[in-house]
Amino acid sequence: MEINLIILAVLVCSALWTVMARSLLRSGIALAFTSAVLSIIIFRLNSPLAAVFELSVCAGLISVLFVSTISLTTPLTHKEVLKHMKARLSRFWYLPLILAAAAILLSRIKIDLNLNLPAAETENDARYCLWHLRQVDLMGQIIILLAGAFAVVILFREARKNGR
Amino acid sequence: MDANALNIFWPFGLVIMMLFSIGIYCILATYNLIRALIGIELLIKAVTLLIIVVGYINGRTALTQGLVITLIVVEVVIIAVAMGVVLGIHSKNNSLDSRNIRNLKG
Amino acid sequence: MSNLLILVPFFSVILLSLIFRVKMKGAAFILGAALSVLQVYLAIFYSNAVWNNSPFLFSNFLKLNLVVDNLSRVMLLSIGIVSFVTVFAARYIIRDEGERFNFINLLLIILAGLNGIVLVRDIFSLYVFMEVVAVVSFILIAFNKDIRAFEGAYKYIVLSTVATVLMLTSIALLVLIAGSTEFSAVSQAIKNSPHGMFVMSAAGLFICGLFIKAGIIPFHGWLPDVYSEAPPPASILLAGIATKTVGIYTLIRLVSSVFCFDSRINYVLMFVGVVSIVVAALASLGQNDFKRMLAYSSISQVGYIVLGLGCGTPLGLAGCVFHLFNHSIFKSLLFVNAAAVEFKTGSRDMNKISGLASGMPITATTSVLAGLSAAGIPPLSGFWSKLIIIIALWGAGFYGYAVIAALASILTLAYILSMQRRVFFSKLPEGGQDIKEVGFTLALPALILGAITVGVGILFPFILNTFLSSFAFP
Numbered sequence: 001m002e003i004n005l006i007i008l009a010v011l012v013c014s015a016l017w018t019v020m021a022r023s024l025l026r027s028g029i030a031l032a033f034t035s036a037v038l039s040i041i042i043f044r045l046n047s048p049l050a051a052v053f054e055l056s057v058c059a060g061l062i063s064v065l066f067v068s069t070i071s072l073t074t075p076l077t078h079k080e081v082l083k084h085m086k087a088r089l090s091r092f093w094y095l096p097l098i099l100a101a102a103a104i105l106l107s108r109i110k111i112d113l114n115l116n117l118p119a120a121e122t123e124n125d126a127r128y129c130l131w132h133l134r135q136v137d138l139m140g141q142i143i144i145l146l147a148g149a150f151a152v153v154i155l156f157r158e159a160r161k162n163g164r
Numbered sequence: 165m166d167a168n169a170l171n172i173f174w175p176f177g178l179v180i181m182m183l184f185s186i187g188i189y190c191i192l193a194t195y196n197l198i199r200a201l202i203g204i205e206l207l208i209k210a211v212t213l214l215i216i217v218v219g220y221i222n223g224r225t226a227l228t229q230g231l232v233i234t235l236i237v238v239e240v241v242i243i244a245v246a247m248g249v250v251l252g253i254h255s256k257n258n259s260l261d262s263r264n265i266r267n268l269k270g
Numbered sequence: 271m272s273n274l275l276i277l278v279p280f281f282s283v284i285l286l287s288l289i290f291r292v293k294m295k296g297a298a299f300i301l302g303a304a305l306s307v308l309q310v311y312l313a314i315f316y317s318n319a320v321w322n323n324s325p326f327l328f329s330n331f332l333k334l335n336l337v338v339d340n341l342s343r344v345m346l347l348s349i350g351i352v353s354f355v356t357v358f359a360a361r362y363i364i365r366d367e368g369e370r371f372n373f374i375n376l377l378l379i380i381l382a383g384l385n386g387i388v389l390v391r392d393i394f395s396l397y398v399f400m401e402v403v404a405v406v407s408f409i410l411i412a413f414n415k416d417i418r419a420f421e422g423a424y425k426y427i428v429l430s431t432v433a434t435v436l437m438l439t440s441i442a443l444l445v446l447i448a449g450s451t452e453f454s455a456v457s458q459a460i461k462n463s464p465h466g467m468f469v470m471s472a473a474g475l476f477i478c479g480l481f482i483k484a485g486i487i488p489f490h491g492w493l494p495d496v497y498s499e500a501p502p503p504a505s506i507l508l509a510g511i512a513t514k515t516v517g518i519y520t521l522i523r524l525v526s527s528v529f530c531f532d533s534r535i536n537y538v539l540m541f542v543g544v545v546s547i548v549v550a551a552l553a554s555l556g557q558n559d560f561k562r563m564l565a566y567s568s569i570s571q572v573g574y575i576v577l578g579l580g581c582g583t584p585l586g587l588a589g590c591v592f593h594l595f596n597h598s599i600f601k602s603l604l605f606v607n608a609a610a611v612e613f614k615t616g617s618r619d620m621n622k623i624s625g626l627a628s629g630m631p632i633t634a635t636t637s638v639l640a641g642l643s644a645a646g647i648p649p650l651s652g653f654w655s656k657l658i659i660i661i662a663l664w665g666a667g668f669y670g671y672a673v674i675a676a677l678a679s680i681l682t683l684a685y686i687l688s689m690q691r692r693v694f695f696s697k698l699p700e701g702g703q704d705i706k707e708v709g710f711t712l713a714l715p716a717l718i719l720g721a722i723t724v725g726v727g728i729l730f731p732f733i734l735n736t737f738l739s740s741f742a743f744p
Contacts, residue, residue, distance in 0.1 A: 231451070
């Protein structure tokens with residue numbers, strides 16, 4: 001349990017790093033790190049298959065997407081970044097304070113949730129569940145990937161044409 | 165499941181709420197289009213963790229793993245399309261500042 | 271057999287992309303039109319028993335667990351009609367053949383997604399198909415790649431994803447108490463749950479997400495931008511059916527068969543509905559952009575649908591589903607007219623275009639029909655659905671809401687008439703004589719939709735039972 005708490009603390013810290021990082025590139029890398037930490041937590045919660053997906057797809061593929069987009073667009077100069085940081089701090093300085101206060105308050109309160117939970121499932125294989133019981137989700141995944149392919153054909157090709 | 169499982173839930177619930185607020189902070193506080201997408205990513209991370217924790221508590225990890233795998237695939241496609249749109253805006257406007265796109269009235 | 275409604279559009283996209291991509295791009299148009307006509311025909315003439323019967327290999331090989339009932343068939347019918355219209359509009363307006371080919375492929379994908387939303391009985395699969403529709407909508411909005419369309423698409427992506435996150439949170443909480451994602455199991459668990467607050471917060475999150483997706487008043491920020499900046503055929507599809515299926519149909523389905531008309535939810539729905547009706551109608555009066563005005567009008571009409579749903583009686587539900595059907599007909603007709611006007615004059619500013627009635631008689635006449643149907647003028651279909659909603663509200667004892675709903679019709683009439691007067695029936699400007707009627711491919715869908723509006727209005731007594739029996743009332 002203590003290990004879980006430590007990993008959760010790391011997760012929150014890396015999420016904060018993602019938001020607060022000055023350069024976008026670092027932000028993207030921090031996001032990948034957050035994903036990796038999250039996949040460790042998912043693995044520790046008896047969900048190895050989902051952990052593999054989270055690690056390979058979110059920490060891998062999505063960060064590649066982010067980093068390539070960031071490098072395709074012109075980065076801000078250091079001065080501009082500082083100006084943005086200052087403007088942001090002056091507009092939203094109270095939000096981190098509220099966050100910290102809420103965290104302290106919530107950790108004090110312990111709501112006694114006594115829900116009626118359903119009985120544990122007999123079928124415990126995620127592969128069976130996905131392939132036999134949730135075929136309609138798989139169908140949806142295939143359709144959405146097809147739509148994604150069209151998105152690449154339509155949006156990216158034109159973006160490249162205009163970029164020239 | 166006994167009350168013990170719900171006690172386990174508490175630190176996770178706290179972290180999930182913090183991730184949510186960090187993500188929303190990220191969307192609200194920035195003018196940068198890509199940074200807003202990073203905020204959305206954080207929100208989706210929080211939801212992923214929530215679904216997994218739910219599966220852990222009521223012992224249906226098989227079901228929730230299936231859900232999370234589908235969710236991750238959908239998430240990738242959405243982020244890819246969003247990136248296409250952001251690149252499109254950048255190629256027309258040459259900036260990623262959302263103040264330049266506020267010429268649309270709500 | 272209902273599996274085919276998803277599989278056939280999906281495989282025809284693959285077929286088109288693999289075989290007809292190089293030559294014969296015109297095949298896409300024929301296939302799209304044929305599929306939507308087929309869907310309309312099957313939705314009308316095949317009974318639920320035929321739909322739910324699963325022949326040969328489906329029962330063993332592919333178990334998608336899809337169910338067709340009367341509400342689904344009404345939605346399938348509207349989806350078929352609007353996609354038919356969109357195919358024709360795309361043929362007329364998108365001149366480049368390659369672009370049209372891509373557009374119709376996207377249309378077929380969104381058709382599969384919409385059919386999936388209508389047919390699944392599982393909250394998570396619902397989410398998956400909603401995302402299919404959302405992704406295709408993003409692409410369709412940004413289709414012309416001009417900067418304002420990109421901006422609208424970006425706004426929609428951010429808000430839609432936030433809505434998705436809300437819905438997924440709710441799904442997770444429901445899975446916690448139900449242990450399953452099927453409608454029946456979830457609704458059973460909600461009934462048995464001793465924690466009203468917990469269930470209500472989960473339901474509230476889901477409904478909040480759906481409000482964002484449907485663009486109802488407190489969450490409407492994205493909708494006017496998206497409807498007005500999307501390319502004309504895409505805005506017909508989005509305004510006519512896509513956001514209605516994603517937001518409103520799902521709301522009806524969930525409130526009626528998962529949350530089982532909890533009275534607290536009903537009060538919220540009615541309040542939000544009335545606010546939408548009045549505020550959006552007032553906002554619509556002040557618009558100068560043709561399509562932006564129609565977008566606000568769309569929010570206002572959706573308010574009526576939500577109001578009828580919140581009433582919670584079978585009559586209110588019948589009115590709500592009937593108005594959903596009518597709305598998809600007359601709103602897509604109005605957007606077809608907007609597309610015709612924009613195509614011919616190159617402008618959407620109602621201060622700049624005027625006196626088109628002499629040059630474009632078909633467009634002017636059908637837009638009068640659609641506008642009067644939206645305002646609820648007697649023999650047209652919109653009148654009957656509004657009347658049923660108001661009668662249902664009165665019968666359930668919500669007199670205040672009934673009066674507001676009836677009075678708001680006058681606001682609707684006001685903005686519709688002001689639009690007609692400015693665009694079609696004003697004095698022709700100098701040099702405006704050369705504007706001619708649009709070609710056959712865009713006039714035909716307008717005529718068909720106009721005929722449906724009139725026909726459903728006149729034949730209303732024969733149709734009412736279909737809508738009344740739309741629900742196995744819990």
